Amino acid sequence: MIRILVSPDRFDPGAETARLEAQDVGAVATFVGLVRGDGGLVEMMLEHYPAMTGAALDALAREAMARWPLKTVTLIHRVGALVPGERIVFVGTASPHRAAALEACAYLIDRLKTDAPFWKRERFADGKARWVEARVEDQAAAALWNTAAARPD
Amino acid sequence: MALTMLYFAWVREAIGTGEEQVDPPATVTTVAGLVDWLAARGGGYATALGEPARLRAAVDQTFVTLDGSIAGAREVALFPPVTGG
Numbered sequence: 128m129i130r131i132l133v134s135p136d137r138f139d140p141g142a143e144t145a146r147l148e149a150q151d152v153g154a155v156a157t158f159v160g161l162v163r164g165d166g167g168l169v170e171m172m173l174e175h176y177p178a179m180t181g182a183a184l185d186a187l188a189r190e191a192m193a194r195w196p197l198k199t200v201t202l203i204h205r206v207g208a209l210v211p212g213e214r215i216v217f218v219g220t221a222s223p224h225r226a227a228a229l230e231a232c233a234y235l236i237d238r239l240k241t242d243a244p245f246w247k248r249e250r251f252a253d254g255k256a257r258w259v260e261a262r263v264e265d266q267a268a269a270a271l272w273n274t275a276a277a278r279p280d
Numbered sequence: 281m282a283l284t285m286l287y288f289a290w291v292r293e294a295i296g297t298g299e300e301q302v303d304p305p306a307t308v309t310t311v312a313g314l315v316d317w318l319a320a321r322g323g324g325y326a327t328a329l330g331e332p333a334r335l336r337a338a339v340d341q342t343f344v345t346l347d348g349s350i351a352g353a354r355e356v357a358l359f360p361p362v363t364g365g
Contacts, residue, residue: 160365173364174288174289175288175364176286176288176338176341176357176359178341178355179338179341179342179357182341183343204364204365215365216364216365236365239364239365240362240363240364240365241362242343242362243362243364243365244288244338244357244359244362244364245362245363245364245365246288246289246359246360246362246363246364247363247364248289258289258290258360258363259363260360260361260363261360261361261362261363265365
């Protein structure tokens, strides 16, 4: 089962975890990403490509399910204006076994950063604003999953 | 060939719109060709699209490289490298 949500609305990690646990599994792994208040940041604006985002997230979830024995993948990504401390993203995986759940969860957040059409714009207390630049480290983390050493089998 | 262009993030801001219809000549067959053709309009287009290495693209809602074909495409999106998650 795949659950994808792209919305300006807040989500409840407890309720999402409970959904994953209800799938008769042995292991649930979750990741929650939050807005950091570094450098006087007052707002993080998330822009996306509405016609494409859902399909892109669904494709990532399917790739994870093809690679690990997962019962469920949940991907939630917020859009719009967020303030420091707010949750941006939720990744949840449910599997019979912990290794699959943990690895797939890490894989999905790495791929979300490089393969889904979202853009972040930061606004600071001094009135300045800037588009966040893609990080080489994020590209490298996502690319690592393509190497043989990172494959579970 | 009529195309819907979509622009996101600073590409959208520099061009001044998020969506428009364009009709490139038949000699424009790739995303890179389309980027060059649009950049030649000057102004915000030149600012947004003058350095193709800074751009990423999607054709009909699938990520492509800039050498990707636009044959038969209905929608082409241009944007900076993604920064979600």
